[in-house]
Amino acid sequence: MSSTTSAAPRTFFGKDAIAFIVLAALILVVFPVALDIFRLNLVGKYLTYAFVAVGLVLCWGFGGILSLGQGIFFGLGGYCMAMFLKLEASSPENTAIQSTPGIPDFMDWNQVTELPWWWVPFNSFPLALIAILLVPTAFAYVIGAAMFKRRVGGVYFAIITQAVAAILTILIVGQQGYTGGINGMTDLRTLLGWDIRTDSAKLILYFVNAVLLLGVILIALFVKSSKFGRLLIAMRDKEDRVRFSGYDVANFKIFVFCLAAAFSAIGGAMFALQVGFMSPSFVGIVPSIEMVIFCAVGGRLSIFGAVYGALLVNYAKTTFSESFPELWLFAMGGLFIAVVMAFPNGLAGIWKSHVEPLLPRLMKRLRPPAIVSAPTKAPAE
């Protein structure tokens, strides 16, 4: 805040507005113009992780609650979407060769002969949309309430979220007949009759994803600029003081954890739509830790930094694992260590400490005539 009046609240106009416009221009204009549809689809996939990273900035960066299980919510959101798409792809005509037509193929392979009751609501698109938001958020509420009301925090909370992620993966893999098992739900084709595998559909989905992400960023910016945002920082700093200032700390933690879960779920659902399948490999411990790394590399205190972190790390992952598939995990681990040791505030921190101070000088250099001409004219008059 450069203004000297303390009365001026931290709003999301100003610096954040510029960052928002730059990001919007990048993902709405620059990428679609510069990239072919295959690459654009990849960027769209990367951006679904940005939803998770933005949630982590609020939850971990501001609130100090490290969740190593965001894959749970990304996965639940993705599976809710995938279940709807899978049911649509499993119409009796499409599945006529099965012993039980009209149910998803993996059920048929596993001798399931009837659609389980909890699959039934996913026949309806509105109900599926509600489930995408509600199921992960409700699950986050249960975990959050169980932990935060008992004042479990810090490392213990991180470990428990990780354990839940592991359990969920095992559950999905184990219940093959109901979930598609290790292969996940594949062969997703249409959304309300609209073929999502075509190039034009991919382009449209990219834009839907981009607009949703920008919406989520706006929500995150609002939360950050509200008193809630400052309370998150206060809780990270001195939880007891917040409690003895009359706040029920657990409720605030539950809320931010649920919000991060809801963001992740939207990302997961858009992932399933754009990639065309969903599998347990996006739910467990490794993807959950990767999500934390996206956020850490971008800068855990910067909403925009987290988006760039998700883009860059995923880009690096694609490029790197194309040439050295076995080495990627080591590179990722190395990257995380490097971030924590060398630049704990990530790319956003580097930007803030090294690039931003240069900007005014740069601006001056860009406008030299105005500055030079003024004093030279003065004596002539």
Added chain:
Amino acid sequence: MTFDTETAPKDFLLAVEGLTVSFDGFKAVNDLSFYVDENEIRVIIGPNGAGKTTVLDLICGRTRATSGSIRFRGKELTTMKEHQIVHAGVGRKFQNPSIYEDLTVFENLELSFPRGKTVWGSLAFRRDREVIDRVEEIAEMIFLKDHLDTEAAILSHGQKQWLEIGMLLIQKPDLLMLDEPVAGMSVAERVKTAELLNTIIKQHSVIVIEHDMKFVEDIAHRVTVLHQGKVLSEGSMDHVQHDPKVVEVYLGH
């Protein structure tokens, strides 16, 4: 509000009765009873380990009592949660300055302002004239008017202590509990703090833990001397200073 008509002695602001807390068998506070009147300044003194801070922890809900009762204006505090006790009107300052280092002085005070204390309330909270005026008024009192935009981390130790006192004042508590408010301060800061506390105590009931006898003599209405979790002596400063038991265990000959 059924308590009001029951057993609660209405004249007392705070009634602590038979309070006991035991940590693995060690009774840090043992069958303690004392009463604080409205607008009273009570100072608690006693040697290290007497249980002074534990008593404050028990009143504000940080530590749960093993047995006994703490009634504040007739409300039983021992079963309430910390934030409910705050809303009932009890404010607590910790021994080490406990402030939000990453926030500015203004934001520190604003978070303690008694409005928007729920999740939705904090999202809808607006920094209006009322808040700004109140923050500035308090900042003036705690000598930090010129530091409103300063990050709290870079304040001096004394300024941090004042800030935390300010955070309490803005809550408008009926009972203020201060744990060694002048500890670790320079002489100049001590003088200013005494001045600040003298203004505060005109408008609040206060419980203070303090070792500085000069300071205690200046402000105390009544003094409670704790020893091994029990009241050793209670009364005016003059009374406790001449109590042979107190001289024996605390003040020295």
